[in-house]
Amino acid sequence: MAEMNLLQAINNALDIAMASNDKVICFGEDVGVFGGVFRATSHLQEKYGRARCFNTPLVEQGIIGFANGLAAQGSVPVAEIQFADYIFPAFDQIVNEAAKFRYRSGNLFDVGGLTIRTPYGGGIAGGLYHSQSPEAYFAHTPGLKIVVPRNPHQAKGLLLASIRDPNPVLFFEPKRIYRASVGEVPEEDYELPLGQAEVLKEGTDITLLAWGAQMEQIEKAAELAEKEGISCEVIDLRSVLPWDADTVAASVMKTGRLLISHEAPLTGGFAGEIAATIQERCFLYLESPISRVTGLDTPFPLVLEKEYLPDHLKLFEAIRHSVNF
Template identity: 80%
Template sequence: MSKMNLLQAINNALDIAMTKDTNALCFGEDVGHFGGVFRATSKLQEKHGKTRCFNTPLTEQGILGFANGLASQGTTAIAEIQFADYIFPAFDQIVNEAAKFRYRSGNEFNVGGLTIRTPYGGGINGGLYHSQSPEAYFTHTPGLKVVVPRNPEQAKGLLLASIRDPNPVLFFEPKKLYRSSVGEVPDEDYELPLGKADIVREGSDITLLAWGAQVEAIELAADMAAKEGISCEVIDLRSLLPWDRDTVAQSVMKTGRLLINHEAPKTSGFGAEIAAAIQETCFLYLESPIVRVTGLDTPFPLVLEKEYMPDHLKTYEAIKASLAF
């Protein structure tokens, strides 16, 4: 075991993947000698060479078009989009090309070796172009997988699993936690299952559900609620596509209540899909309406970032309201 922050865990996972798979390439804007804007790929070029870890032109559409071509020829392509906010020029290459490659050929060819890494979310005072959480756009697209880790140990295992999964995977990294989230991480190669939620804490009164950086917010809210005798079950969804309906439904059948927390705006956020699906499955078990604690339906603000964020205090108030319903 080694103590790592989330960035170091991601770097370690990339190093292991490239060491064990000589067909793996890592590329993106400034990822080479510079190590990327957050240094996630630091020293990978030095260790694995300029032909396996290298810079691309500043064109997201080009990065993903290039990545699709590599992956279609059997290369393990690990592409970085510098900020999730910048992923939209590559949207067509992801949802119309990568996601449909296998389907349109009847599995004669595919781009399953493609992993797209990108930092997402607020918490660094990045303003409206460096703070968005666009995961819901991609969960509408069959053929993709969408994964979001919450801490270093999860990040390493989930990233290695994503790189080795035989489907194109979008791996959203919570940039707020890059250096602030520190924990013990196994030194060896290991994978965590995609599509399987993690029950972080068991409880009996209400289920709290989040992913990425917001898991910390619901854990803090659960601590506050515990002081008033409220027992919260805390679940980290981890994978949004596919998502673990069974684990969430079983929890809600036990607690009778569900609170979903995500940083993206409420309207058409992924929490809406979860709420609809769980209502269908657990309607007769619910003691109160499913509640969503989310970002606001506004562009991400700079000065008012703290007011925008669905923090532990907003979550705590929502827990009390749900129990009092």
């Protein structure tokens, strides 16, 4: 085991993936000598050469179009979009090309080796163009997988699994905790399952569900609730697409209540999809309405970032409201 922060775990996963498969190629804006804006790809170019880790032009549509071409020819591209906010120029290449490649050919060809890494979310005073959480846009697209780690151990295992998965994967990295989240990580090669939620803490009164950096806030809120005698079951969704409805439903049938939290705005956020599914499957078990504690329906603010983000205090109030409904 080694102590790593989330960035180091990602770098370690990329290093292992490149060492174990010479078809793995990393590229994006400034990822070469510079190591990317957050240094996630540091030293990979020195170790594997310019042919396997290199800079691209500042054209997101071109980065993903190029990645699709490489994947279609049998390479295993790991493309970095510098911030998730910048992914929209590549939207067509992701949802109309990468996601549909296998289906439109009747499985004759695919781009399943493609992984797209991108940092998402607020908490770094980045303002409206460096703080968005766009996972729900892509969750509407069959043919993609969407993965969001919460800590270094998760980041390494889930990234290695994503790179080796036979489907195109969007890997959203919570940049707010890139260096703040530190933990013990196995130095060897390992993978964690995609599409499978993790129950971090069992409880009886309410189920708390989130993913990525929001897990830290959920866990803090659960601690506050426990002091008032409220028993919280805490679940990390980990994969937004496909999402583990069975694990969440089983928990809600036990607790009778569900609170979902994400940084993205409320309207059209992925919490709405989860709430609809759980209401269908668990209606007769629910003791109170399903709660959503999310970002606001506004562009992401700079000065008012704290007011925008769903923190542990907002979550704690929602927990109390649900339990006392």
